[in-house]
Amino acid sequence: DQTTPNCVIKVHDGTRDYNPKQMAIREKVFNTIIRCFKRHGAETIDTPVFELKETLTGKYGEDSKLIYDLKDQGGELLSLRYDLTVPFARYLAMNKITNIKRYHIAKVYRRDNPAMTRGRYREFYQCDFDIAGQYDAMIPDAECLKIVHEILNELDLGDFRIKVNDRRILDGMFAVCGVPDDKFRTICSTVDKLDKMSWEDVKKEMVNEKGLSEEAADQIGEYVSMQGGMDLAERLLQDHKMSQSKQACAGLSDIKLLFKYLQLFHVTDKVVFDLSLARGLDYYTGVIYEAVLTQAGTVSAANEAQNDTNAEESVSVGSVAGGGRYDGLVGMFDPKGRRVPCVGVSIGIERIFSIMEQKAEASPQKVRTTEVQIMVASAQKNLLEERLQLISELWNAGIKAELMYKKNPKLLSQLQYCEEAGIPLVAILGEQELKDGVVKLRVVATREEVDISRADLISEIKRRTEA
């Protein structure tokens, strides 16, 4: 069963390796996101990459078919996690935790059709921030939106919009438009496709596939074209149809309160109350949101009515964050059904990576993949032992240092390596330097060279590189 040289060497479709350059970019993005989560006082947890199959059952609606299962090799039936939210809810119920603010950055798995150029993979990172606990309305929800705003600002990806809606408003809207109760979730899934399909096609699916009356569909069509701010929430609270639904009114009042808090956070410039926002997942119970990047200069187009979704598609680079309130999920895991209200946000990191990678490609500045401060080199033969001794001293002093793994490397090839890798300094050893108790310190960029006594070398390297 030896692998023959003829077997196919590749990774699974829809997954990828990250090379050192991509990892350097990824690290930068993660650091920005983690810094933000920590600024907001979040702890972090981790969960296994697989859950018992039954833990994931019945949580994802129509998307359940995309779950990766493990082979039954004896023992428990397992599935790869589909998101970080269900494992979080399972964790809370299992440990009887009723209050926590946590972030979790980890990979999730979906047997979806990959579209890797647009940043859609089968294995991808999610960066989740969630607040669990019984609190006063919309305070944690507003913080989640503030976090999205901070992260997208700091990452400097261009202009963005955060669309906001509420599942209770959607359900109320479905009710007053005449959608039968048992069709709420499936019609909601269809509304969710408005960011990829035209209203005409969405309507067709509602009527032809889901069996909705054309009249009901048309009424929905009117509502889902609405966008605005706190004013729209106020208007809909007066709307003769919408105001008949208690649920919708509760949602609309919360949207008003949310906007009030967002004003105090000075982030309303990016937030749009958008009745077409539905979000695919079953478990949301209240406010939902999604952040999309909009290309520079076409912001107003993105704010226009959704009737022509093709136009919207052309200006929206796609969703880069999403989330919402899910007050019922933890209770599904609790033996006594005890509820732990939760709200959270997930940063869609893969699309962000794609954009950052493209930016790095376009930039004249080279991405460094190491942080090496100095190369320990020799100008003459037979100085390997002296190089090993010196580099050991540097490592022990916390200096990031490399040497070439050859007994007698050429000086030129050592210097070329520094240029390629962006290493700023070279410590050159030669017979004379060893006799004098010095090291020749060379600045790669300027080719300037200066003798430094061995005693001063470490502080000199730190002085020159830790600026």
Place this chain on the structure above:
Amino acid sequence: DQTTPNCVIKVHDGTRDYNPKQMAIREKVFNTIIRCFKRHGAETIDTPVFELKETLTGKYGEDSKLIYDLKDQGGELLSLRYDLTVPFARYLAMNKITNIKRYHIAKVYRRDNPAMTRGRYREFYQCDFDIAGQYDAMIPDAECLKIVHEILNELDLGDFRIKVNDRRILDGMFAVCGVPDDKFRTICSTVDKLDKMSWEDVKKEMVNEKGLSEEAADQIGEYVSMQGGMDLAERLLQDHKMSQSKQACAGLSDIKLLFKYLQLFHVTDKVVFDLSLARGLDYYTGVIYEAVLTQAGTVSAANEAQNDTNAEESVSVGSVAGGGRYDGLVGMFDPKGRRVPCVGVSIGIERIFSIMEQKAEASPQKVRTTEVQIMVASAQKNLLEERLQLISELWNAGIKAELMYKKNPKLLSQLQYCEEAGIPLVAILGEQELKDGVVKLRVVATREEVDISRADLISEIKRRTEA
């Protein structure tokens, strides 16, 4: 298919969640390890959690039965990675990389019998550092051992030993002791059990299960009891039997060279040339090593002859790092069989976590799970909006800040929260403070309070917390 509250809420046997306290410890350990890898100039890569099944086939010898397979849901046959070394070799061959120094920190999966109290899990982290490339003998190998030495020193886990051996010495030893060629690997696997079984039981397995002659086994028994340093390598080069094997001589000469370089690194105090070290995996071709923690005060016992392995077991907390040279693995993936020599080390992080956790439990100092610098609190009712405005200013200035998600929290509960979470400062807002344009800054530990003008607040918080 709704999950009922009666279903079992647990994680897969042999896996675990990490709670915030464990994550804080894990982050500290990872930071130490990553800092060391970066100090040595390593880049980092990442690979998918699963590989094509055929990629893993024929790489792990007897351990292959421990691989987790995914269910065939249509499409490619996949297995969860068993280590990070085979994916690394696949990555090098796939991308035709002949020179790289990289680290990779990620989870691997083994359907082993879990022994979680001793830090053996089915899902666990590996922290791998590897050097690939055709270089002069033993220079990168010595650096790998230097890295193990640095990491175990910095983590301050107590005394340790790094055992060193060479697969060529083992094979040469098997040859001169009369082991048939086709039994080398399986006898090597049995020798590998010497850290868990007595010599008597190992011998029994060799003779009864693997069909080796008692004479050959006894000869092996003599060699595998030997431990020493460079002197032992020199002595064995003169050994009338061992010196008949070219392979063994090549291995012994390299061990001598390795010790010479390790002397220059000043790490030989912890390194032992130990002929009983075998390492289970098939792919090693040259030097191999394993680091074990030894309990304080019993170091000499750990250095004694291995005949009584129970004695050794009682002083050794177990392996915390291991690795070696694998010059043939990349070639197994290359269509033309091109070899890329590699040497690397894997840090056994789970055992290290277990020890660090026990240390944290025993310490009177509380482990903080967040880095929050200040809580924004109010002393009176109806100041939620003012708190939201202030905390937004702090977040925007990069201050790590929290508030309670209640409209009117009690001052006492806000202060208690700070004590529990270890938050050092509180910014207290009241009617008077708002009128005066100040904030009452309270030091939680001393209960000292001082009014700070809003304009000076941010710099004052930074001054007090970024010490």
